[in-house]
Amino acid sequence: MKAYHGLVSVVLLTLVAAQDPAQFVNPFIGTQNGGHVFPGATLPWGSVKPGADSRSGDNQAGFVSDGTPITGISQLHDDGTGGSSSLGQFALLPLTHTECANNDLTRCTVDHSERALGHGDPVASPGYFSIPLNNGVQAEVTVTEHTALHRFTYKAGTDQLLLLLDVTSDLAYRYQGDGKVTVSPNSKTHGTRITGTGRWIPSFGQNTYQAYFCFDAPRTFAHAKYYETSAGKQTYTDLEQSAEFEKDVQRSAPAGVLLAFAPEKDGRTLEVRMGVSWTSAEKACAYAEEEIPDISAFDGVHAAARAKWNQVLGAIEVDATGVSDDTQQLFWTSLYRTEPYWDSFYCIWDTFRVVHPLYAITAPTAQAQIIRALIDIYAHTGWLPDCRMSLDKGFTQGGSNADSLLADSFVKGLKEGFGIDWEKGFEAMVKDATVMGDFEVEGRGSVNSRAKLGFIPANDNDHPPSGGANTRSASRLLEYAYNDFDIALVAQGLGKKPETAHYFNKSNDWFNIWNPDAEHSGFKGFIQPKKADGGWFFDSRYDHGDVFRPDHCSPVFGHNDCYGGWGGGEFYEASSWEYSFYVPHDMASLVVAMGGPDTFSSRLDHFFEAGFHDMGDEPGFLPTYLYNYVGQPAKTVDRVDAMVAMYYNTSVNGLPGNDDSGSMGAYAVWSHLGFYPVAGQDTYLLNRPYFPKVTFRNEVTGSVAIIIASGLSAENKYIQSATLNGEKYTKNWISHDLFTYGGTLELVMGSSKDSKWGTGEGDLPPSLSTGGFGCLACVSPLKGGGAGSSGTSGAESGGAVSGGGGVENAPNKGWQRGCG
Numbered sequence: 006m007k008a009y010h011g012l013v014s015v016v017l018l019t020l021v022a023a024q025d026p027a028q029f030v031n032p033f034i035g036t037q038n039g040g041h042v043f044p045g046a047t048l049p050w051g052s053v054k055p056g057a058d059s060r061s062g063d064n065q066a067g068f069v070s071d072g073t074p075i076t077g078i079s080q081l082h083d084d085g086t087g088g089s090s091s092l093g094q095f096a097l098l099p100l101t102h103t104e105c106a107n108n109d110l111t112r113c114t115v116d117h118s119e120r121a122l123g124h125g126d127p128v129a130s131p132g133y134f135s136i137p138l139n140n141g142v143q144a145e146v147t148v149t150e151h152t153a154l155h156r157f158t159y160k161a162g163t164d165q166l167l168l169l170l171d172v173t174s175d176l177a178y179r180y181q182g183d184g185k186v187t188v189s190p191n192s193k194t195h196g197t198r199i200t201g202t203g204r205w206i207p208s209f210g211q212n213t214y215q216a217y218f219c220f221d222a223p224r225t226f227a228h229a230k231y232y233e234t235s236a237g238k239q240t241y242t243d244l245e246q247s248a249e250f251e252k253d254v255q256r257s258a259p260a261g262v263l264l265a266f267a268p269e270k271d272g273r274t275l276e277v278r279m280g281v282s283w284t285s286a287e288k289a290c291a292y293a294e295e296e297i298p299d300i301s302a303f304d305g306v307h308a309a310a311r312a313k314w315n316q317v318l319g320a321i322e323v324d325a326t327g328v329s330d331d332t333q334q335l336f337w338t339s340l341y342r343t344e345p346y347w348d349s350f351y352c353i354w355d356t357f358r359v360v361h362p363l364y365a366i367t368a369p370t371a372q373a374q375i376i377r378a379l380i381d382i383y384a385h386t387g388w389l390p391d392c393r394m395s396l397d398k399g400f401t402q403g404g405s406n407a408d409s410l411l412a413d414s415f416v417k418g419l420k421e422g423f424g425i426d427w428e429k430g431f432e433a434m435v436k437d438a439t440v441m442g443d444f445e446v447e448g449r450g451s452v453n454s455r456a457k458l459g460f461i462p463a464n465d466n467d468h469p470p471s472g473g474a475n476t477r478s479a480s481r482l483l484e485y486a487y488n489d490f491d492i493a494l495v496a497q498g499l500g501k502k503p504e505t506a507h508y509f510n511k512s513n514d515w516f517n518i519w520n521p522d523a524e525h526s527g528f529k530g531f532i533q534p535k536k537a538d539g540g541w542f543f544d545s546r547y548d549h550g551d552v553f554r555p556d557h558c559s560p561v562f563g564h565n566d567c568y569g570g571w572g573g574g575e576f577y578e579a580s581s582w583e584y585s586f587y588v589p590h591d592m593a594s595l596v597v598a599m600g601g602p603d604t605f606s607s608r609l610d611h612f613f614e615a616g617f618h619d620m621g622d623e624p625g626f627l628p629t630y631l632y633n634y635v636g637q638p639a640k641t642v643d644r645v646d647a648m649v650a651m652y653y654n655t656s657v658n659g660l661p662g663n664d665d666s667g668s669m670g671a672y673a674v675w676s677h678l679g680f681y682p683v684a685g686q687d688t689y690l691l692n693r694p695y696f697p698k699v700t701f702r703n704e705v706t707g708s709v710a711i712i713i714a715s716g717l718s719a720e721n722k723y724i725q726s727a728t729l730n731g732e733k734y735t736k737n738w739i740s741h742d743l744f745t746y747g748g749t750l751e752l753v754m755g756s757s758k759d760s761k762w763g764t765g766e767g768d769l770p771p772s773l774s775t776g777g778f779g780c781l782a783c784v785s786p787l788k789g790g791g792a793g794s795s796g797t798s799g800a801e802s803g804g805a806v807s808g809g810g811g812v813e814n815a816p817n818k819g820w821q822r823g824c825g
């Protein structure tokens with residue numbers, strides 16, 4: 006792979022004024038049915054994410070389209086997460102004399118769960134969220150990077166504009182104390198400033214975090230009260246406009262402020278500014294003053310936010326001739342949801358596959374900053390994270406997939422000029438592979454047992470230092486093997502020959518838990534956990550009579566058995582049926598192990614048709630494209646089309662699972678673009694575009710990549726032939742060169758599934774054992790190339806072992822549900 010050749014200057018984006026992709030963004034897609042999508046206002050990668058919070062069991066991201074009442078408009082959220090509800094601090098709730106009789110501030114209901122108000126239909130678009138509350142107040146909000154600007158419009162004739170500011174509640178009721186509230190006059194705004202902070206437990210991580218806000222109302226209040234709640238009862242302190250007030254807030258006394266403003270001129274509107282920071286209240290105030298000096302400039306701030314979104318979304322341009330509005334809405338909304346997140350890695354296990362590879366094309370500068378942040382986290386904490394949110398360590402899901410995230414950008418040329426210390430990055434990856442950290446939250450587990458055995462035994466004694474669950478032995482080994490392949494790719498690029506050979510070799514370890522004799526549903530050969538003595542492991546809870554059940558954890562059998570924590574079993578959030586397809590660096594060997602191309606292809610068909618595939622979780626993405634590895638790209642087209650049609654739509658329930666920081670959306674984006682990243686390597690598998698023409702502008706090199714699908718129609722959706730920069734192109738995959746250097750890939754579409762395009766041996770995507778990735782010395786583990794013995798047969802290995810991993814012994818880690 007060639008590098009950027011020192012092309013370091015950031016080329017200004019050529020804005021295409023005519024395109025307004027923001028018009029196609031519908032932030033409510035996925036706000037029901039477990040999508041957990043955040044529909045509030047945010048900038049791309051912005052820190053502040055204000056939106057309404059529903060009093061709903063499904064409010065991981067705040068608002069849910071299920072009609073449940075609203076507890077407030079809070080300032081911080083995550084998108085699409087599993088686990089418990091995330092963030093939700095510093096809620097504002099506009100009140101009237103209906104909720105506070107006689108406008109008496111001591112008579113409003115302040116309790117987070119009891120104060121909720123019914124509402125009408127909300128409206129949202131990039132950078133804007135609005136909801137009519139049943140007390141007659143319209144709540145609107147728009148944003149800059151760290152500052153939310155709220156506008157509340159009360160009913161005509163309202164005599165007092167009341168507002169509640171909740172300092173200590175979050176969505177999951179995890180306030181831990183160390184709160185503080187200050188109220189003071191602000192001479193700059195001729196109004197009232199309130200600052201505050203608190204400490205909370207993160208939704209999928211360890212320890213606690215502190216967050217800060219800075220509230221400004223540019224007018225003096227008529228009256229106001231500070232409230233604290235103790236044993237269900239409120240105590241109130243009168244506040245005076247000209248006096249300073251300061252109060253520490255204990256864990257036992259959650260608190261907030263109630264404000265009453267007299268109506269001014271036009272009477273009904275109240276605009277307030279809310280800065281946030283993860284470091285201090287001073288910082289929150291500085292952000293707020295710098296980003297929104299004029300609190301009355303709501304419409305201007307909103308217009309700027311939308312323009313920023315159009316600029317970022319404009320990295321991709323589509324010709325939508327003949328494409329329905331619905332398809333455009335699905336595409337742009339999905340792209341929109343992949344861009345707002347970056348201060349939460351929630352979690353890399355979900356996002357490394359589809360979100361970060363997208364940034365490598367649409368936003369390489371942001372992606373380089375993300376990598377620098379990850380390497381900094383390694384420098385400060387000792388290991389790379391899988392999950393990290395609100396400055397806390399989050400729970401690891403499977404492999405050390407930060408390795409694959411880093412390698413993906415490395416092989417795509419994010420090197421010279423991006424300020425990334427790749428030697429340090431490589432050091433971090435090697436540490437993952439060689440030094441066991443607290444696998445619960447960083448690096449890898451079972452490093453020592455794997456070094457000894459070549460696999461991770463079920464019920465491994467090599468526990469994380471924190472005493473966390475050392476389960477998922479089979480899926481982790483597959484992921485670690487692929488992570489090792491990625492370490493090799495970076496070693497290779499840095500000219501480190503011994504490390505390259507070592508880690509390419511380690512990537513064969515998947516074969517050490519390949520049981521060629523395991524049989525299920527008409528197919529033979531599965532990934533199966535092993536015991537430390539080399540015998541096959543049977544889980545007494547599911548594998549009755551020592552019949553291994555590779556469909557366990559799939560939608561048809563024990564779907565919810567396989568999350569993190571004790572009792573989660575040996576596969577994480579997917580079945581052996583699905584994980585047995587996960588050898589992205591050496592699919593050629595896997596095809597042989599499964600019995601050759603025809604069996605592989607019919608096995609894939611069966612996998613989907615028998616219900617073993619799970620589109621609602623990220624390991625289910627790549628299998629939909631795997632027909633390309635046996636030269637059947639037309640079947641990939643059919644499979645991907647079926648997935649998009651079956652699992653995605655533009656309604657509030659239009660996602661197959663948790664969005665996971667835009668991951669579900671990113672699958673839809675790639676599918677519509679016509680190619681899909683094998684994350685962690687420079688391979689994109691081709692399906693077919695949903696648009697006749699797609700254009701990508703590289704913000705760094707200025708290069709323009711164009712994919713044309715000529716003759717595309719509902720029937721003409723199979724590639725018949727192709728040219729790349731005018732030359733005949735028969736491979737069913739492309740590399741990142743198209744996006745680094747620019748160029749044109751022209752696909753000639755037709756209705757025939759029998760075209761020879763992409764079907765030849767030389768057209769297949771790269772595999773290590775067939776000389777791919779520049780590894781001429783690599784041999785298939787099937788030929789004894791490094792991997793250990795294929796283990797003893799199931800019959801020999803005896804009864805199931807349950808060891809210390811039983812559910813009944815599980816310490817309650819509070820995260821039995823997975824993140825992804």
Ligand SMILES: *[C@@H]1O[C@H](CO)[C@@H](O)[C@H](O)[C@H]1NC(C)=O
Pocket residue numbers: 038651652653654656658659660661
């Ligand atoms: C939209 O997709 C969801 C999730 O896959 C599905 O449950 C729902 O039935 C679909 N709705 C429509 C109208 O197709």
Ligand SMILES: *[C@@H]1O[C@H](CO)[C@@H](O)[C@H](O)[C@H]1NC(C)=O
Pocket residue numbers: 459506507510511790791792793
């Ligand atoms: C590859 O790994 C196997 C098994 O661990 C080992 O026996 C072999 O020497 C290794 N080969 C290289 C080139 O590192």
